[in-house]
Amino acid sequence: MTSEKYMLLALKEAQKAFLADEVPVGAVIVDQAGKILSKAHNKTEHGLDPTAHAEILAIRKACQKLKQKRLWDCTLVVTLEPCAMCATAISMARISKVIIGAKDEKNGAVLSGVKFFESATCHFKPEVETGILEQECAQILKDFFKLKR
Amino acid sequence: MTSEKYMLLALKEAQKAFLADEVPVGAVIVDQAGKILSKAHNKTEHGLDPTAHAEILAIRKACQKLKQKRLWDCTLVVTLEPCAMCATAISMARISKVIIGAKDEKNGAVLSGVKFFESATCHFKPEVETGILEQECAQILKDFFKLKR
Numbered sequence: 001m002t003s004e005k006y007m008l009l010a011l012k013e014a015q016k017a018f019l020a021d022e023v024p025v026g027a028v029i030v031d032q033a034g035k036i037l038s039k040a041h042n043k044t045e046h047g048l049d050p051t052a053h054a055e056i057l058a059i060r061k062a063c064q065k066l067k068q069k070r071l072w073d074c075t076l077v078v079t080l081e082p083c084a085m086c087a088t089a090i091s092m093a094r095i096s097k098v099i100i101g102a103k104d105e106k107n108g109a110v111l112s113g114v115k116f117f118e119s120a121t122c123h124f125k126p127e128v129e130t131g132i133l134e135q136e137c138a139q140i141l142k143d144f145f146k147l148k149r
Numbered sequence: 150m151t152s153e154k155y156m157l158l159a160l161k162e163a164q165k166a167f168l169a170d171e172v173p174v175g176a177v178i179v180d181q182a183g184k185i186l187s188k189a190h191n192k193t194e195h196g197l198d199p200t201a202h203a204e205i206l207a208i209r210k211a212c213q214k215l216k217q218k219r220l221w222d223c224t225l226v227v228t229l230e231p232c233a234m235c236a237t238a239i240s241m242a243r244i245s246k247v248i249i250g251a252k253d254e255k256n257g258a259v260l261s262g263v264k265f266f267e268s269a270t271c272h273f274k275p276e277v278e279t280g281i282l283e284q285e286c287a288q289i290l291k292d293f294f295k296l297k298r
Binding site for chain 2: 047048049051056059064068083086087088108109112120121123
């Protein structure tokens, strides 16, 4: 599958979050053969868990599935630029590639903010692809926060 | 209790991690009245979970206990300087104060590295107290890694 096809799956997860009244961010993790290892969406509200971002939940699920704490040669596809918590988790999980939809200048830590992967305390740097279905990934967030105002 | 007494409890958690062959880091979360809300130690190996740092587990437990996703007016006491994942989680959980034992120049993100709380994308900055039982907190890590070599 292409990056766009995987991002559509991540967007489907974001839509599930939207319908559950959670900030609509979704993520999928794919192995080297293109097989989906995990899908997840943001669950901070219903999970009563500030760490329950889509990326963290997807990493945990994929590790449980593979019965290992490293996700070598895997790709994480996420609708919104990861925050510093998630960027660090991605690096620690040894995920090879990150595909990002929308930028997040307020909370992001890959292209924005502390740019964790470029920092001296990042000891494993994944490849990064950005701007995949950027408009669609940003629009669902705009729609969500418009309803909240 | 004083910071030292809470740090001794965090060190007890680190000792549990040591005995379980996990990197010996422990954390406790205390509420405004001084009541212990949660205790946790690093479980990345046995949990097959790269996100299972002591701080993340302690935050999740405390949130479940209080049935809320914010830990306003709480203090997190941790034997090792938090990494960028944990520092971000601490900020997002709105923890008021962080008490740190040993510094971590390699992976830390409070005093070292990206210094997340000082960054423009940190929107809630906790008070930080450092160097509490620093020798003891550093020694258990040294002992652990000496055995691994």
